[in-house]
Amino acid sequence: MTRVPLGRTGLQISPLVYGTLPLGPLQARLSAAEGGKLIRYALEQGVNLLDTAELYGTYEHIRHGIAGFSGEVLIASKTHAADATTARAHVERALREMGRERLDIVHLHGARLQQPFVERSEVFAELLKMRDEGKIAQLGLSTHYVCAVYQAAEQPDVEVIHPLINRQGMGIIDGSADEMATAIAAASQAGKGIYAMKALAGGNLIDKAREHIRYVAGLPGVDALALGMTGTAEIDANLALLTASGEDEEAWHKLEQRRRKLVIMEQFCKGCGACVPACTNDALQLVEGKAKVDEENCILCGYCGAACPEFMIRVV
Ligand code: SF4
Ligand code: SF4
Numbered sequence: 315m316t317r318v319p320l321g322r323t324g325l326q327i328s329p330l331v332y333g334t335l336p337l338g339p340l341q342a343r344l345s346a347a348e349g350g351k352l353i354r355y356a357l358e359q360g361v362n363l364l365d366t367a368e369l370y371g372t373y374e375h376i377r378h379g380i381a382g383f384s385g386e387v388l389i390a391s392k393t394h395a396a397d398a399t400t401a402r403a404h405v406e407r408a409l410r411e412m413g414r415e416r417l418d419i420v421h422l423h424g425a426r427l428q429q430p431f432v433e434r435s436e437v438f439a440e441l442l443k444m445r446d447e448g449k450i451a452q453l454g455l456s457t458h459y460v461c462a463v464y465q466a467a468e469q470p471d472v473e474v475i476h477p478l479i480n481r482q483g484m485g486i487i488d489g490s491a492d493e494m495a496t497a498i499a500a501a502s503q504a505g506k507g508i509y510a511m512k513a514l515a516g517g518n519l520i521d522k523a524r525e526h527i528r529y530v531a532g533l534p535g536v537d538a539l540a541l542g543m544t545g546t547a548e549i550d551a552n553l554a555l556l557t558a559s560g561e562d563e564e565a566w567h568k569l570e571q572r573r574r575k576l577v578i579m580e581q582f583c584k585g586c587g588a589c590v591p592a593c594t595n596d597a598l599q600l601v602e603g604k605a606k607v608d609e610e611n612c613i614l615c616g617y618c619g620a621a622c623p624e625f626m627i628r629v630v
Pocket of ligand 1: 597618
């Protein structure tokens with residue numbers, strides 16, 4: 315299986331990173347056993363980095379997937395904590411629930427933070443402590459901001475960046491795709507390992523998936539791509555594309571026809587509005603006491619689902 319260096323971390327990773335968000339309760343709601351089977355399949359095909367987060371609810375899926383697997387497994391998680399105590403609790407939970415002694419990468423889950431190292435300085439300091447204690451190997455930043463990629467590039471303790479990039483620039487909060495690509499190249503030049511997210515904008519760009527995946531994979535400085543996958547056909551197709559072992563035209567044709575969408579279960583929506591500020595893309599508003607989505611702006615990131623106390627928002 316092809317391996318690529320992740321910046322200067324010393325890690326050698328597969329060009330395809332398993333994005334586990336869609337397996338869990340925010341999206342497809344697969345059981346831990348079902349999700350675990352897919353993860354295991356991907357590991358057996360050569361994927362060696364699994365991307366998760368406290369918010370994703372997929373630690374159990376990963377635990378199932380890696381149980382008894384003898385090959386290499388690297389795990390990246392993220393904490394959205396706003397204080398040190400919660401950050402420590404998030405890391406401890408990840409270690410406990412996935413049965414690990416050390417996490418390979420922990421990101422500040424900074425999607426919507428314009429100045430993550432200022433706004434989360436206490437959390438970052440706690441993560442540094444946990445790195446010194448041996449509970450974390452590498453620190454990173456996941457972000458939807460161009461400016462935050464530059465800030466991470468200047469942080470000597472940040473080794474990995476997980477930025478949002480797709481050809482349309484969907485979901486980038488403060489700039490275009492070109493501007494994000496320039497920031498990524500600069501961060502890579504500064505020695506940071508980069509694995510990109512949302513190359514398909516959460517499914518919105520699925521109809522030309524190959525083109526969009528190739529675009530991100532070909533950007534200078536992008537070491538690998540995290541893609542969410544809910545079937546073995548997707549895993550096979552993505553691996554073939556990213557490892558240049560050849561494309562299966564029929565499989566890709568089927569995948570590119572598949573569309574996902576955001577569903578708000580209106581009859582149960584209480585109209586509390588908690589989902590509206592959770593959306594960085596201005597895709598939600600309250601209309602006559604119910605949340606409504608503007609599908610043009612929605613990148614199917616699932617953050618609104620996490621913010622809904624009624625758990626009434628799904629990507630299907
Ligand atoms: S509506 Fe929800 S899924 Fe769509 S972009 Fe906003 S937060 Fe993400
Ligand atoms: S957070 Fe949930 S209940 Fe509240 S407005 Fe949004 S969809 Fe409705």
